[in-house]
Amino acid sequence: FPESWRNETQVVSMVLSADSENDPxxxxxxxxxxxxxxxxxxxxxxxxxxxxxxxxxxxxxxxxxxxxxxxxxxxxxxxxxxxxxxxxxxxxxxxxxxxxxxxxxxxxxxxxxxxxxxxxxxxxKPKKVAVAPLPFDEAIYKDLQKKYGDRLHDAVNTEKHPKKESYHLVDALKEEIIKLIPEEPKKEMDEKRTLTKRAFERLRENIFRDDVLNARRRPDGRAFDQIRLITCEVGLLPRVHGSALFTRGETQALATLTLGTKEDMQRLDLLFEQDQFKRFMLHYNFPPFSVGEVKFLRGPGRREIGHGALAERALMNLLPAEADFPYAMRLVSDILESNGSSSMATVCGGSLALMDAGVPLKAPCAGIAMGLVVGDNNKYSILTDIAGAEDHYGDMDFKVAGTRAGITALQMDIKVLGISIAMMREALAQAKKARLQILDTMEKTLSEARTQISAYAPRLFKLKIPQDKIRDLIGPGGKKIKSIIEATGVKIDVLEDGTVHIFSTSGAGGDAALQMVRDVTASAEIGKTYLGKVVRLAEFGAFVELFPGTDGLLHISEISEHRIRDVRDELKLGDQVLVKVLSIEGNKVRLSRKALIREAREKQQKAAAGGGGNPVSSSGEGGGDSGSHE
Missing domain, CATH: 3.30.230.70 (GHMP Kinase, N-terminal domain)
Structure with missing residues (x-):
């Protein structure tokens, strides 16, 4: 659209039909x-x-x-x-x-x-609406250029004047010029002010473009491929799970990382696929104080959402597989001050915060914003790490993020036509050089993920249960799993393949929940030994609880090597007794204590024989006297 088009225009694209194969x-x-x-x-x-x-x-x-x-x-x-x-x-x-x-x-x-x-x-053959160009007064422009060009040139020199001072000088000069407009009828005076402001802005832009294209000079005096001073700090917030402060020139991002469970993941209602859970979320906040403004703090706008999405794309493909690191991850980037490229500062700070939290990234990630100024006769200049004025008056904003191995995210907005693929190739090569320099600085602070997550983050306990035991763990209406959660204060995720994730902020709670899950889902195996509890006595033997919900019969003939008349002579209710599983038929589990006594006796005899001593007999173990042989 032409610059002078002032009518509100809305174009609505609606998905009326989708074939589930092609993204619309x-x-x-x-x-x-x-x-x-x-x-x-x-x-x-x-x-x-x-x-x-x-x-x-x-x-x-x-x-x-x-x-x-x-x-x-x-x-x-x-x-x-x-x-x-x-x-x-x-x-x-x-x-x-x-x-x-x-x-x-x-x-x-x-x-x-x-x-x-x-x-x-x-x-x-539509008939187009005619739109007059914005009025521009060349005489006013030339007058401003002659009288105030040098002062404006000095004011925009951010090598001489810091950003805040530079903006103040520019605004003061503009106000001075506006006040000199002679008193006229209101309509004529308003038009004169508008034309003067427009000419002033054009002069400011032309000073920038002439400096870059002809004088080969940037507003802050840096070389075209020079990055502003970078400082990094990690772990500066002691209570959060991971934190980093990344500063590049007058742009600063505070990134904080929080680990959670599957309950904290964002559920996505997708057009083509089943609902998914988004485990990595990056939220970008741009408070008004970061650029010295006073505004209401409202919900995120398009700019915040777009910058957050770009940084999220840059880091997402570097995360570990969910099977290896099943945490939900929420990364928040708060921009504390801004003079260009805050989204790429978010990438750098976010990468450091993730590693500070113990998230095993494939590699550190950095981002850089490139600029391009195009003039006549194929003259152009590519700028590395553009600041605010270079972004505003330049012809391209080209953000590139990635690792040493390659690019992970890219965003390019071009304001003019005529930028060739060759220029883009050159900009990509210059961006790679800058990205590697930034990674060098970042890796001096933290080169890889910490080996342990924060003590304040939920600890993960992981085990695998048979799929047919998932029902036992959940219980009727979720009764069993809820009782474990309430008793231990943990969070439990059960996957379809039988993988169980237990998240706990305390080691004791996690250990207790882990044991309870094992008890509920355990299965007896033939030939294995278990420490059970006597829960019922009968004339023909004892019933021993191997784990909650699983009992086995210890027949009177399998209690001891010698014959006994009464089970109560050997065992009492509540006794802890070692038993071996002999057989499993359906829900019936046959146990033996005698087999373990025999194995222990034979082992002792072999040890004694090998050492030259006398054989040692064993009459049994557990509760009760041994009695005598008959």
Whole structure:
């Protein structure tokens, strides 16, 4: 749309039908563009959008939902038939060359779609609404340039003046100029003020662009590939599970990591798949004080959601598998001060906070924001680690995050046409160099995950039970598992394959719950020895509880090696007795104490014989006197 378009415009894309194989998100972008271009709206150039995947070593346009799961990258590209205007990507540590190839491959397909939209436009021949350009007074601009150009140039020099002071000087100069406008009728005076402010802003932008393109100088005096000073600190908040403070120039992010259980995971209602649980959540907060403003603290806006999603994509593919680390992870990034690239500071701080919490990341991750300023005659400059003014007045904001091995996330917003794939390749190469430098600094603070999680985080106790025992653990209406949770204060997750995760903030509670789960789900095995409890006596023997809910019969003939007349001569209710499982028939378990006594006696005899001593006889163990042989 032209800059002077002031009418509120809404384009709505709705999913009316989905085949469960093809994601409609890219079609929504293309259809919105086609609708706007083929209407009377002053939409100047149609765009198209495609997704590019890397499946089995081959670049694929708009991979299916199934192929996306196998793809090493997921790049969404939007552009005209002349140039790319937007890129969003998540990837599994792919190389810069692979990303550049994907951009080139995707743009070739975009050209075909744009051509089809233009054919539709030619058939419809809509009459476009005429929009006058914003009025601009060249005379006012030249007057400001002559009288105030040098002062404005000095004010925007952030090498000489810190950001806050620079902004104050610029605002003061603007107010000084506005006050000099002569008194006129209100309408004429308001128009003069608007034209003066517009000329002042144009002058400020042109000073920046002339410095970068011709004087080869950045506002803060840095080299084009120079990163601002970086400092890192971890573990600074003693009570949280993991924390990190990442500072780059005048941008600072405080990242905190909290570990939880499956109950803390976010449930997702997906279009194509069954509901899933999201175990990693990154929340980005941008409070107004971070840029010296006073505003109401409301819910997150589009900017916060977008920045958080980008940082989340950068870190998500580096997390350990859920089977190896079944915790829910919530990472919160609070921006304490901002002068550009706060989303990439979130990536760096988030990576450190995850490792500080003991999350075994595949590798540390860092992010960098790149800028591009394009002039006439193919002149351009690529800037590393752009600050606020460079982001505002530059032609491209190019954020790249990744590890030493490759890229994990990418976002690009381009304000002008004419940026070539070759420029993007150069920007990617320069971003890699910067990313490696940042990782060098981060790894001096913390190079790998801590070996133990925080003492304040829930401890994990893990065991595997037979699948047919899951019902026993849950109990009727969940009665059994609820009783364990209430008695021990733990949280328990039971997976379909029989894996049981017990989370406890205290070791004692976790140990108690673990034993209770083992007791409830244990199964007797033939030939194994158990320490049981005598729970009932009968004339023909004793019933011994091996574990809660599982009893076995210790027949009178299996109590001792000698013959006994009364079970009560050997055992009493409540006695702890070692027994061996002889057989299992259905729910009937036959036990023997005599077999263990015999094995112990034979073992002692062998030991005594080997040592030259006399054999030692054993009349038994456990409760009661041995009695005599008959």
């Amino acid at each position: 998100d890219v079609i929504a972008v293309t259809s919105a563009s086609a609708a706007a271009y083929c209407s009377d709206l002053p939409f100047e150039k149609p765009i198209a959008c495609v997704r590019v995947g890397l499946v089995d070593g081959q670049l694929v346009i708009n991979p299916t939902v199934a192929d996306q799961k196998k793809s090493l990258m997921n790049i969404i590209i939007a552009g005209t038939d002349e140039a790319i205007v937007m890129v969003e990507s998540g990837a599994l540590e792919v190389s810069e060359e692979a990303v550049a190839d994907a951009l080139e491959f995707g743009h070739a397909q975009i050209k075909k779609i744009v051509s089809a939209i233009k054919e539709l436009y030619a058939q419809l």
